[in-house]
Amino acid sequence: MSKARRRLGALAGALAALLVTGGITATATATATATATATQAAQGCRVDYAVPAQWQGGFTASVRVTNLGDPISGWNLGWVFPSGQRVTQSWNATVTSSGDRVTAVHASYNPSIPTGATVSFGFNGSWAGTNTAPTAFTLNGVTCTGDVEPQPGDAMAAVAAMQPGWNLGNTLDAIPDETSWGNPLTTRALLHHVRSQGYRSVRLPITWSNHHGPAPDYAIDPVWLDRVREVVDWSLAEGLSVVVNLHHDSWQWISNYPGDRANVLARYRALWTRIATAFRDHPSGLVFESVNEPQFTGTSGAEEDDRLLHELNTEFHRIVRGSGGGNATRLLVLPTVHTSADQARLDALLATYQELRDTNIAATVHFYGFWPFSVNIAGFTRFNAEVEQDLVGTFDRVHNTFVSRGIPVVIGEWALLNYDHNRPGVIERGEFLKFIEAVGHHARTRGLTTMIWDAGQFLDRAGLRWRDQGLHDAIKSGWTTRSGTASADRVHLPGSGAIPAKSLTLNPNGTTFRGLRHGGTELVRGTDYTVSGTTLTLTPTALTRLAGNRAHGVNATVEARFSQGVPWPIDIITSDPPTQAAATGTTTSFAIPTRFNGDQLATMEAEYDDGSPAGPANWTPFKEFWQHFQPDYAAGTLILKPEFFAEVDDGRVTLTFHFWSGARITYRITKDGGAVTGGTG
Template sequence: MALLPLLPATARAADPPVPPPSAPAARSAVAAMQPGWNMGNTYDAIPDETSWGNPPVTRELLRKVRAQGFKSIRLPVTWGTHQGAAPDYRIDPVWMAKVRQVVDWALEENLYVLLNMHHDSWMWVNNLSTDHDAVLARYKATWTQIAAEFRNAPARLVLESINEPQFSNTSGDDENYRLLAELDKVFHTIVRESGGRNTDRLLVLPTLYTNSEQGRLDALAAELADLRDPMVATTIHFYGWWPFSVNINGYTRFDATSEQDLIAQFDRVHNAFTARGIPVIVGEYALLAYDHNRPGIIEAGEQLKYFEFLGAHARERKLTTMLWDAGQFLNRNTLQWRDPDLFAQIRSSWTTRSGTASTDQVFLSKSGPITGQTLTLNPNGTDFQGLRHGSRTLVQGRDYTLSGDQLTLTAAALTELAGDRAYGVNATLEARFSRGVPWRINVRTFDTPVLSSASGDTTGLTIPTRFRGDMLATMAAKYDDGSNAGPADWADFQQWDASFTAYTDDAIKLTPEFVKSLKDGSRVTLTFHFWSGDTVTYHVTKSGDTVTGTSR
């Protein structure tokens, strides 16, 4: 065969086609959608809107969301549980009317609405490879009905082809990309040919798994190059560096590794799309393990640093972000934020940076003398302006010293703040900066936690624990031969919630999954790491269906 000339790396045949830039109207619409909020675990819930713990949607909820500064909502909808049989796959008109009502309410509140097909992606659409014609017929029927229902809705209604697309029983990514491109093309054709305002409505297409790996981005870029539609945007999801977002393998802090992972993902998306004039929506973001019902998995200050940095880098890369809220952020019964400090940080990140510090906890040992404590400030481009305790401004030189980014609380100030030195939080300070939200610092009195002997079975082991003002960070598990113990036997440190929990003030619990994974008759040494820096060792042995634990 004839030899082809060697092309520059940027022009190799293997490179994905470069899609044309989106229209200014598409870019301005996506920019106007920033920031966005997901109405998660409601119309995507199975089988109905209240099945996953949230109350019915009210107009007041939409007003609250708008009043809090959100410019758009993402409305995830699972359609398949509200459809009739083939060949029509008729959507229940009562269900369609519910969805329509929420869309209308949101539009009347001057919000953009991103409407999608949600859990259908894993309930039936994922079978496209093995049941191609039936799945495609149902997908076409579903989007034909949605497109017809909303064909004349205002342009602030935006449609998303499918949530987190995935396919089972395929030969690999090449087939996955082909299947997703087929679905997206069908979606695009149906909506555009349905007429009305759908002829130029903004449409949103996801990467495979809504993932930002380069191969996924390249495949979507090829789709866009094929469609050549100026009113199309792209979407990915982001839940942080996985080990940090679930607290496994010792990643308890939003450290340089987590930060670089975020930067890399947002930069790839920017380079693939935003820099080429194609808008990007981070259609879901949060932390995988964040849940108001399970505090402690990710320490409060580390969460704040994550959300602060995420908002800042998304702004830098011109990405529109939509907070995934399944009820863990906004209490939809009271319309109050469950953690006002966390939401204040999220909201501030939409427009500016905030100063943070290496920690939000200062631990004072009750059994020892109080000494000065040093934190490292992270001004993030702001200027440090002092410390406050309630209405009192602390005095530099007497209460604290500042040397570069090293903030030292003096022993005298800490003695006063600790008061009677009861276990737990004795005082909360605010480090104030020239802009953004203050950084809260809890002054805590503690002593090394005490764990007592316990017995249990394959349903788990409850270890009576006196925390004495401290907080659990993570747990390592090793057999006597030095090998790792637990379900995640590749990791020194096991995953919070999967292997252990600490949600009450009187116990640490080992999960059934952890106990069942243990080798019969082999002793396991657990090392519990606490946020004070203290560690406590504990020994567990399983014999048949019985498990015993001792601190000796």
């Protein structure tokens, strides 16, 4: 990042000071937050401003300045009073004013502030009307933010400062326009909310192909460029680092590079030249990524793919660095082919890095989990050891290839492929929570910066609220610590008859189990539950109470609390075995009448009479949830999709539906051309 530039930061809101009467004292505090880099040294600071005493027309203020950067010899702190206050007397610093602008300079005995040290001073002041605390401070001209912005060349620190990150997905990358894929126009309020939720960077996927003119100039539509600049500037002003890239251009036209080299390269050069020029004077918090998920058609294989991407990455580097200004030292992000973490792809990108000999470059890959688990196919409904090992192997490879050599890594996108609030049940919530916990732990311990892919499935952008607060809490907790989990997040009870004890296996993940809570009530160990080793058992007495009237569905939720991290939710569910009825339909419209009786579908198998897999993905009997079959709980049906029947031979197929209670139903269908019949017999 450029030494001469600083990134604007989010400023914490001030608490208005309250009038003190009758001997009552009120205190107001405000802490400023942003990032800055001075010309000669990395600087960062935190200011704690407090009003321990206030009376009619006057007040006493206490100011503590903590140096988070390099040691300082000689300091001055500046701020602006928001309500016209004036300083009347000071101690431990010389305070002068010019209107509302105030400067406090060190005394002869406290000019030095070592790294991590704090200096304090105070003053008396006057006020009229209100006494609102200042919210922005500068130390030696550098904005105080609670962070330190790394110097140019310190790419590891720059990428670490971007953790955690958030993707503004399906927005500026939507085709043809920003709202075409269902998301609203981006607002500064949205970006402010993202920053307030703890995110420190935002990736702006941008598709440029519909917003520039023809060859040979490929001039970018000025309206579009202004819109991109607006969102970039809003993000920077909110204290977010910003990543800008070429996004769906990768498969729209860059993929044609092998067979249309001259035209693709000319277009690529023109776009990056114009983008680099437009943003050359932007702060170092703006980061460029050469291309999203690069891919090529018609090549001889992986070796040629790597060579072609090397050409594009080095050309991108040449253009941006040659454009001067802040781009001379701007952090650049280079992907592997397909942003894959396969070792051969990582090695190819490492070779590019070593050739460029530029230490202000980061590598990027994407991570959407073990594919069968991420889409719920082949029976991978649970976050098991195989799924976690895929995660560990991926993160180990990128750490060992890059981070261990001092090259930072950005996991530019992560989530599970088919997790979506519009497709409930594809990924069971508890299994997703385990995945989230593991991603947070394994990325953090390997020094990887993660940027969650959010196309609207996590944050409701219209309401500025998380669609599932519990998922967000788990993601946020994973930035700093581990959380305990359990073998399941649901306990199924019968709708009638005696209620038995139910056991789960605890996975403390290095934490200590503390107890169970229902709402605001602590459950009693020994009476409501027992713990033996890692086995948690809920007693019949407690389950009977929690089940209430035993209506089908979730009757209560208890939380397993651990010594750190977020609690583990356990739904107490009443369910009876689901039932199904005969049905007739067609290959384009077939639904099985189903009484779910409080249960939920986990997966479906399909086999011919000879035992071979039926339907798509004929290497497994377990089909892909939602793509090939879909429960409709409200309508009381299980839908078989046209995509399923498109690859089913005429004749009989046996379906086995697996439910989360452990129940299974066998159902047989017969396909005859476009006609389908089914029944339980």
